[in-house]
Amino acid sequence: MKLTGKVHKFGSDVDTDAIIPARYLNTSDPAELARHCMEDADPAFPSQVKQGDIIVADKNFGCGSSREHAPIAIKAAGVSCVIARSFARIFYRNSINIGLPILECPQFIDEVEAGDKLEVDLVRGEIKNLSRGKTYLAEPFPGFMQDIIDKGGLINYVREKVR
C-alpha cells in the first residue's frame, strides 16, 4: 500500500498529553478526539491537517501516558502514517495494535522539512521524499509484529485464540 501526503514536522519527546490532552479524555469518540489532535503541540494542527498527511517527529514520539486515544486521534484526524527517529514504547505498541502505520528512520528525519511531499510504501518500508528526490528505507518490523500489522491489528490477531 502506497501513501502520499504532506509533512507536519514536530520535535523530540512529543508526549501523549500534547497529542491528545487529558481534558478531552472524557470521550473515546475518534472524531471528537481528532478535533483536538496535537492541539497542545500546535494549536493550528487540527484545522490544517489534510487526509493522508504525515506526522514526522524526532526522538521518543508519544512518550508519557498509555492512552490509546493518542494514536486513535492521529488516525481519525486523517494522518496516514507517523515517521519518527524513535517512538516511546507504549505508543509504538498501541499504534501497531490499532493499525496506525508507524516507521522509524533516523536518516530521513535528518533531511526532511515541514511541507515536504512524501510517498511511503509500507510493504517495502520505503519513504520517498518527492520534494527532495531522495529515497530512504525504514527499519523493518520483526516478523511477529508484521503479522499483527498484516492482520489489521491485535484484535484480529488474537481472534482465533478466543474462538
Place this chain on the structure above:
Amino acid sequence: MKLMGMTITEKILAKHAGRDEVHPGELLNCRVDVVLGNDVTTPVAIEEFEKLQADRVFDRTRVVIVPDHFTPNKDIKSAEQAKGVRDFARKHGIVNYFEIGRMGIEHCLLPQEGLVLPGDLIIGADSHTCTYGALGAFSTGVGSTDMAAAMATGEAWFKVPETIKFVFRGELPPYVGGKDLILRVIGDIGVDGARYMAMEFTGPVISSLSMDNRFTMANMAIEAGGKNGIFAPDEITLDYVRGRNKREYTLYYSDADAQYAEIREYDVTNMEPVVAVPHLPENVRNVSEVAGTSIDQVVIGSCTNGRIEDLEMAAGILRGRRIHPEVRLIILPGTQEIYLEALRKGFIEIFIEAGAAVSTPTCGPCLGGHMGILARGERALATTNRNFVGRMGDPQSEVYLSSPVVAAASAIKGAITPPWEVK
C-alpha cells in the same frame, strides 16, 4: 549445561512464557497474573473486547478495574464512561471492581489490597502500572487494546528488555528520599534514557528504603521511557506483603552473572532534594537552585506520592503552621485506607488547620482532569509524575515536580523552598 545468568526481569518473563531461559530482544507470549484498567482506558478496551465476541473474561478475579481518573465523576461525559465501566464489571462479575468510596488511586490500591504480588507478571492500561515492580514483580503499562486482548486470553506478548542496573550507595541525607533518587536518575539519563528497558534498583541505600519510597521510584520508571522498574524482594517487601496476599507468590532474584546493558552507580551522601522544572521530568535541579520560584498551587498526592509515608512527611512539615495566603494546597490521600490512617494519626487535622483542601482519592489534578486545574500563567508544585505542557490545565500553565517534603515547605512560603528553611 549451566544456564546463563538472568536478571529478575528475565526470570519472571521466562517463567510466564513457560521457558527456562530468555534473552533480551526475544519476543515472548506470556501468561499474565493481573490485567488492570481505569475509567479512561477501560471504555476503549471494552469496545475492543466486544469485537472479540468473547463470552467472558479469562479470570474474573484477575481483571482489576479502578475508576480513579475522572471520579467522583467530573462531568456528564465522564459519568457515562464510568457507568459503562461499571456495567461491564457487573456483567462479567469482575470481583475486583472498586466503587467510589471504597476505591483508591489504582497504583496505591492494588498493592494495598494484596492483588499484585512478588513474582507476578502484571499489565495495566495505565502507564504507571510499572509501580508494582517495587514488590519484585514484572509490571508494565500497555494500551486499551492490549488490555482487551489480555482480558479475553489471559496472555500478552513482550519483547524481553535489556536491563540497566542502578546501584545506590552512601547515606541518605535528611529530606532526601525515593522521589529525589528517581528524579535524579531521570535527570541523568533523560526521558528516553531507558526506553524499552528494565530499570533494576539495587544497593545498600535501596535495601533500607521503605516500601512507600520504592513504590515512588518504580512508579516513575516510565518517565525515563522504561518498560519496567524493579526491586529485588527482601524482608521489607515481605513485611508489606504478608497479611495482604490471598494467593501464593514467588521470589525471584537476579543472578550474580546476569547481563546488564549498563550499570550506573550513585553515592547519595551529598544529595540535595531535587525539583523537575517545566516541561519534562528530566529537567532536574537541586531545590536550592530554584528556591524562590513563586507558586500558586501545591498538590500532594497521586500514584507517585499519595501513600501514608508521603502524608506523614507533609504533616511533619505542616504541623502547627499555616500555608502562605496566596497558595492553594490540595492533598489527595491515595486510598480510603490511607485517608483513614492519616485521619487517625492526626495528619488530616494538621492539613486542614494549615489551610489545605483534603479530597477523596482521585488522579484528578495530576493529569489536568479536575480538582485543581491551573489557569493560564499559573504555576504549581506537585508531588505527581509529569510536568508536560498543559498537564495540569491551561497549556500556558506550569508544573514543577518534587517530593512531599519540598512541596509542604513550599506551600508554607508561597515559593519553592528547601525544607530545612522551615524547620
